[in-house]
Amino acid sequence: MSFLDEEKWSGRIFSGTWERAAGGDFAVVEPATGGELGRVGAGAAGDLANSAARAAEAQRAWAATPFQERAAVLRRAGDLWTQHAEELGSWLIREAGSVPGKADFELHVAAQECYEAATLPSRPLGELLPSEAPRLSMARRVPAGVVGVIAPFNAPLILSIRSVAPALALGNAVVLKPDPRTAVCGGVALARVFEEAGLPPGVLHVLPGGADLGAALVQDPRVRVISFTGSTAAGRAVGELAGRHLKRAHLELGGNSALIVLDDADLEQAVGAAAWGSFFHQGQICMTTGRHLVHAKVYDEYVERLSAKAERLPVGDPATQDVALGPIIDAGQRDKIHNLVTTSADAGARIAAGGTYQDLFYRPTVLADAGPSIPAYDQEVFGPVASVARFTDLDDAAKLAADSEYGLSLGILTADAAKGLALAERIPTGIAHINDQTVNDEAHAPFGGVLASGTGSRFGGAQANIEAFTETRWITLRGDIAGYPL
Known part of the structure; x- marks a missing residue:
């Protein structure tokens, strides 16, 4: 039995x-x-x-x-x-x-x-x-x-x-x-x-x-x-x-967590962490990395690398196939995700990867040229969508990261951990990870958000x-x- x-x-x-x-x-x-x-x-x-x-x-x-x-x-x-x-x-x-x-x-x-x-x-x-x-x-x-x-x-x-x-x-x-x-x-x-x-x-x-x-x-x-x-x-x-x-x-x-990538970060490692943060469990996690804030010096290379990784990730039935992403929970949630992607493209974002689906299987999606006023950047998507925006300096990064109704999780990737910690102090969130993505959970650690989170x-x-x-x-x-x- x-x-x-x-x-x-x-x-x-x-x-x-x-x-x-x-x-x-x-x-x-x-x-x-x-x-x-x-x-x-x-x-x-x-x-x-x-x-x-x-x-x-x-x-x-x-x-x-x-x-x-x-x-x-x-x-x-x-x-x-x-x-x-x-x-x-x-x-x-x-x-x-x-x-x-x-x-x-x-x-x-x-x-x-x-x-x-x-x-x-x-x-x-x-x-x-x-x-x-x-x-x-x-x-x-x-x-x-x-x-x-x-x-x-x-x-x-x-x-x-x-x-x-x-x-x-x-x-x-x-x-x-x-x-x-x-x-x-x-x-x-x-x-x-x-x-x-x-x-x-x-x-x-x-x-x-x-x-x-x-x-x-x-x-x-x-x-x-x-x-x-x-x-x-x-x-x-x-x-x-x-x-x-x-x-x-x-x-x-909910959340719309930011991952800040400084210009001194190792991009290969950064993209691996970023993909996990945005695409793990089809993005259906409150801590999912919704906003990728990337220094202008490395922005183009970052988008290219993240898009290439997204295109390679297999999507399908996790019970019968070896896949990285499974199905969205239902059609209503899938349609909400797709609407945010299409309206974001209409608002000026560029679909650098994904943006398509079959049944409930939504491809991991990268939206380049995102930022404030782009729907998938401004809102919690709850799907496998990475919106990528530029910043020019630490003040700009802190302002962009804090400019959200949510305050759940934050990730900062940098070769200078002390600089990352100092930057995190300027951004109101319940959780912050230096040199890690935004999706983390341990039973003995306090978990929760501020603001609308x-x-x-x-x-x-x-x-x-x-x-x-x-x-x-x-x-x-x-x-x-x-x-x-x-």
Whole structure:
């Protein structure tokens, strides 16, 4: 029997047990072929209310579970990602359109997220405070209660587990709503892993669904914290709704990250890093390098080298072919990408490579002569499109890089690392990499953006996770009842 035995989850949602969904079911579609891989339960408002109530009940016992036992569940979960990597990786390839290397990376990060989370229950969760009165005074971190996680399609496993694992480790219950396009590798897989790891029933719930289910999750009064990853437009709606209901929302949103190539950079190495930054997973990553800012002295050679590399990259079905790029997730996303490319060409950009597609397979594309007012340069494309613009000096580079509504990731390539670091200080982003491209992720490192890329919340790292998924209580203790003059 396989780990993701379809008989267990077909047409069902997970509420500690596998149950039929009030919303019926929907097809799991392989974007490379259009074929149906299975059927997943579709969560409805009634399912959500039931799960939130059951999660709130189960959370109290889970929070009271000895910290060693909670840590052990997370360690076992980490082991299971590795133990079943081949089967789980095949779902990431077929359902999410990942090339095998990207699938392997997601599974590696998933295991590391669980191992990192396993260290949280034994961390100090408070501090002693001075007090004017003769008493013990302390600030203590306590579980928030029920955490709602809304995850997207592009890196479905990473972008679910990075909230689910630390929230569980810190004593919370979790209701996860994965994107319906990747409901198996972003939802069912997590349910199965934690089920096998020994998580008590009712502590984790998985309900695939659309925006209406996400809204119900945000509004449910038993859900106290929302962790959302997705587009900036959707994040604004989630943040507004959460604010109306007086609950915290951690928003990790879009990006249009810049890669700055100085004139002293090794161009062969620079182009290799740049291609990865723009074309990895078909550009469907929030950290994707959308804007290539290249010194005028090396601009023409850079465009020529990047275009040649783009033309050589194979595109196709990652389940059956050895390719660098797989399919775009669906036709709607493909058409959005192509519209940005064609309107950019109409606005004056030159298509130096790509700009074409077959079915959902979009060729890696290089747009030369880009810059402000070119649509694919100004906006987040979420596709394999590299817009390349010139700069003349460091002031020009800093101004161009900072001239964006987004502030997620930044890469700077140079022979002088100190100069690169000084330049990074002038550009507001949540993440910066000197002599690397913009797409990086490690489970123990704080991750998140500023400006339209998020609310400044951070995923990853002990302190960031503790702040995200706990509340602070002020507690005092006296030996005798205090006396008052009334």
